[in-house]
Amino acid sequence: MTPRPDATPPPTPARPSPPPPAAPPSLTDLERRAATRHARPVYGHDALIACDRLVRVFTTDGVEVQALQGLDLLVSEGELMALVGASGSGKSTLMNILAGLDVPTAGAARVAGRDLLAMDARTRLDYRRNIVGFVWQQTARNLLPYLTALQNIALPMQLRGGRRRSERTRAAEELLSLLSLTHCRDRRPHQLSGGEAQRTAIAVALANTPAVLLADEPTGELDSHTAEQVFAAFRTANEELGTTIVIVTHDQKVADEVRRTVAIRDGRTSTEVLRRTEIDAATGRESVVAREYATLDRAGRLQLPADYTAPLGMRDRVLLQREPDHIAVWPDAPADTPAEPPDEDPTEDPTEA
Numbered sequence: 616m617t618p619r620p621d622a623t624p625p626p627t628p629a630r631p632s633p634p635p636p637a638a639p640p641s642l643t644d645l646e647r648r649a650a651t652r653h654a655r656p657v658y659g660h661d662a663l664i665a666c667d668r669l670v671r672v673f674t675t676d677g678v679e680v681q682a683l684q685g686l687d688l689l690v691s692e693g694e695l696m697a698l699v700g701a702s703g704s705g706k707s708t709l710m711n712i713l714a715g716l717d718v719p720t721a722g723a724a725r726v727a728g729r730d731l732l733a734m735d736a737r738t739r740l741d742y743r744r745n746i747v748g749f750v751w752q753q754t755a756r757n758l759l760p761y762l763t764a765l766q767n768i769a770l771p772m773q774l775r776g777g778r779r780r781s782e783r784t785r786a787a788e789e790l791l792s793l794l795s796l797t798h799c800r801d802r803r804p805h806q807l808s809g810g811e812a813q814r815t816a817i818a819v820a821l822a823n824t825p826a827v828l829l830a831d832e833p834t835g836e837l838d839s840h841t842a843e844q845v846f847a848a849f850r851t852a853n854e855e856l857g858t859t860i861v862i863v864t865h866d867q868k869v870a871d872e873v874r875r876t877v878a879i880r881d882g883r884t885s886t887e888v889l890r891r892t893e894i895d896a897a898t899g900r901e902s903v904v905a906r907e908y909a910t911l912d913r914a915g916r917l918q919l920p921a922d923y924t925a926p927l928g929m930r931d932r933v934l935l936q937r938e939p940d941h942i943a944v945w946p947d948a949p950a951d952t953p954a955e956p957p958d959e960d961p962t963e964d965p966t967e968a
């Protein structure tokens with residue numbers, strides 16, 4: 616048995632011989648499996664965001680691009696997490712779907728109990744106004760240039776209705792204070808620095824106390840010091856207001872600051888880094904320990920990182936060995952070993968039979 620990778624290095628286990636073919640399931644087995652499947656709770660039933668085998672196909676001039684190819688993602692209430700991935704991997708496509716701006720081609724997506732594939736125009740508008748807030752990379756897209764910071768923040772409250780002007784002003788002032796922007800109250804966007812403008816954009820996105828705050832490259836146009844201040848504003852929103860936050864970023868510093876970073880590759884979640892704080896029993900010193908996990912999707916598919924598979928010459932197919940507490944993955948045919956041992960005993964004389 617191979618110990619967990621975070622334990623003492625294991626002795627090299629013996630390569631397994633291929634398992635004997637399994638007996639076909641009986642009718643009773645199949646009925647039992649079907650009954651178990653019915654009794655199971657819906658995938659991601661307790662998550663705030665649940666994407667289930669999400670597909671988005673764009674067709675331009677008869678050419679199809681599969682931007683999302685069966686993406687699974689669960690985000691719990693109260694999380695502050697980052698999405699990373701190469702250009703074109705599908706991050707913005709996913710964010711636009713979660714923001715209610717685009718509709719997936721297939722699959723399922725639920726945010727705060729709303730089914731994103733089944734919303735009519737009215738519920739979609741309500742969803743965008745009240746359930747999600749959005750911060751874009753370009754500050755010009757987040758703020759109206761002819762309104763002050765306070766008026767920008769009060770506008771979504773006004774569009775939703777139900778609150779008096781004085782209440783809206785007080786709520787907007789509270790958000791300005793929470794994000795250390797009180798001095799920007801009466802300034803218009805062109806009078807704000809890049810960082811102040813993005814923090815004001817966060818306040819605008821939080822105006823109607825959304826369940827989820829989505830941000831697509833919010834620090835992309837900022838220097839690293841300003842980016843830190845903007846990220847601190849996201850953290851404040853998460854810790855003080857309990858808002859669930861998903862940030863798409865290329866900024867490694869931002870990705871390192873959050874507890875969970877999910878990587879998207881070719882339109883699917885591929886790996887995930889989880890960070891937790893550990894306290895050294897001897898010194899009492901705190902340190903953050905990060906571990907990288909591969910994502911196992913609902914169909915049981917796993918993307919093995921190339922830097923793991925390439926040195927072992929793994930391609931096309933691999934041999935799996937089930938152990939009591941883990942699964943070992945073996946190259947199909949290592950250079951010096953035949954993939955399948957010959958059936959005959961080599962000591963036997965083939966002419967004997």
Ligand SMILES: Nc1ncnc2c1ncn2[C@@H]1O[C@H](COP(=O)(O)OP(=O)(O)OP(=O)(O)O)[C@@H](O)[C@H]1O
Nearest residue numbers: 673675680682700701702703704705706707708709
């Ligand atoms: N409206 C569209 N029409 C056609 N193809 C699109 C459209 N939007 C996205 N795509 C394609 O879908 C794929 C995923 O794009 P997407 O913008 O989601 O990637 P991304 O990971 O956000 O990239 P980047 O980091 O560069 O913003 C790309 O191949 C892109 O060209």
